[in-house]
Amino acid sequence: MGRVEGKVAIVTGAASGLGAADARLLAAEGASVVMTDINVEAGEAIAREIGAEFFEHDVSHEPSWRQLIAETVERLGGLDILVNNAGIAIIADIENTTSEIWRRTLAVHLDGTFFGCHHALPAMAASGGGSLINMSSTAALVGIAPYLAYSAAKGGIRSMTKAIAAHCRSRRNNVRCNSVHPGSIDTPMVHAALDGLGGPKSNGEHFPEDVRRRLGLGEAVDVAQLVLFLGSDESKHISGAEMVIDNGDTVVQLSGPGGN
Ligand SMILES: NC(=O)c1ccc[n+]([C@@H]2O[C@H](COP(=O)([O-])OP(=O)(O)OC[C@H]3O[C@@H](n4cnc5c(N)ncnc54)[C@H](O)[C@@H]3O)[C@@H](O)[C@H]2O)c1
Structure with missing residues (x-):
């Protein structure tokens, strides 16, 4: 019996890096997985390999979210897990960030995560509950100078996650919402x-x-293990949490290597 046996999961940005590792592990642990990405060729190849479905999807485009959630519920009978993972990272500090870089970064990360949670929540509540997993970053906690828009977007995902968790708790809908904050992981990004x-x-x-x-x-599978835990019933009492996965990088930055 897999750790997410019988659950239905959507993973965005699943054609590469962390999303691909999440999809692989969720499928291996028994979930029916819908992988989405703008990279169709790579996404379809991984989906074929792991027995998942693939849906071409730009997370910043709201109408395709409606279609994705409706088709998933119709074909697979519900929705239990959404991993809002898709992302871009454009190198530009405060002096070099153009309005195009700013808008595109916020569109993919913030609009994408908002649309995902907004449209998945009613489907999850109707399924009796579920887990919203929002991929943030340690950039949300410390700010990274060469990634101005990225840091702002990831900070927004962190606080949006807590607001959603508080809402779900007040609605008693059994939907949990947590953010994941990786440090640097070995991926194409x-x-x-x-x-x-x-x-x-x-x-x-x-x-x-x-x-x-x-x-x-870190390795992509390190993050996937955390996503698997958050998607499973093992984490049923965890909501509104920010799960840092950086082998202590952030505490060293904040306290200094000697712990000062
Ligand atoms: N790798 C790291 O060190 C690290 C650290 C912290 C946070 N993250 C976050 O983890 C997530 C995954 O990053 P990764 O390292 O696997 O990157 P990656 O570049 O390997 O994969 C990102 C995937 O997202 C897809 N994507 C990009 N824009 C999209 C859009 N508009 N709609 C749908 N899909 C889109 C890409 O095609 C790609 O397949 C991102 O949100 C990233 O910010 C990564």
Whole structure:
């Protein structure tokens, strides 16, 4: 019996990195998974491999959310888990962030997460409850200078999550909402970031283990294990929480390596 056996899960941005790892683990633990992404070729290939469904979907486009949720409920009988994972990260500090970068970043992260929670919530409540899992970042906790819009968007996801959790609690609808805050994880997004900031280059989907260790990067499956826990009934008493998964990076930044 899998840890999410019989549950129906949607994972956005599932064609790469963390979303792909989430979809793989949720499917392996018994969930019926709907993977969504704008990258159709990669998304469909992974979906075929793990026995999931694929839905082409730009998270910043509200009408496609309505269609996604309606089709999922109709075909799979309900909705239990939504992982709002899709994201972009454009390198630009406060002086170099254009209004286009600002709007696109907020559209994907903030609009996308809002649309997802807004449209999934009634379907989850009708299914007797569920778990909304919003992918934020440690950028929401400390702010990252070269990622101004990204930091703002992830901070918004953090507080939106708490407002949704409080609402669900007052409605007693058995829907939980939590945010996940990874530090740097070995995915194509971080490869592009390291490259753009003059760091090491990656030629593949993952760095070799020695490079990953040297850079202090986590693996996508580390985050997927947390997503699996939040999607399962094992976390039934957890809502409104911010789950940091960074091997202590944030506490070191805030307290200093000596704990001062
Ligand atoms: N990798 C990290 O270190 C890290 C750390 C903290 C937070 N995150 C967050 O985790 C999430 C996944 O990041 P990743 O590292 O796997 O990145 P990634 O670039 O490997 O994957 C992101 C996926 O999102 C998809 N996507 C982008 N825009 C989209 C849109 N408008 N609609 C639908 N899909 C879209 C992409 O096609 C891609 O498949 C993001 O929200 C990211 O901000 C990542």
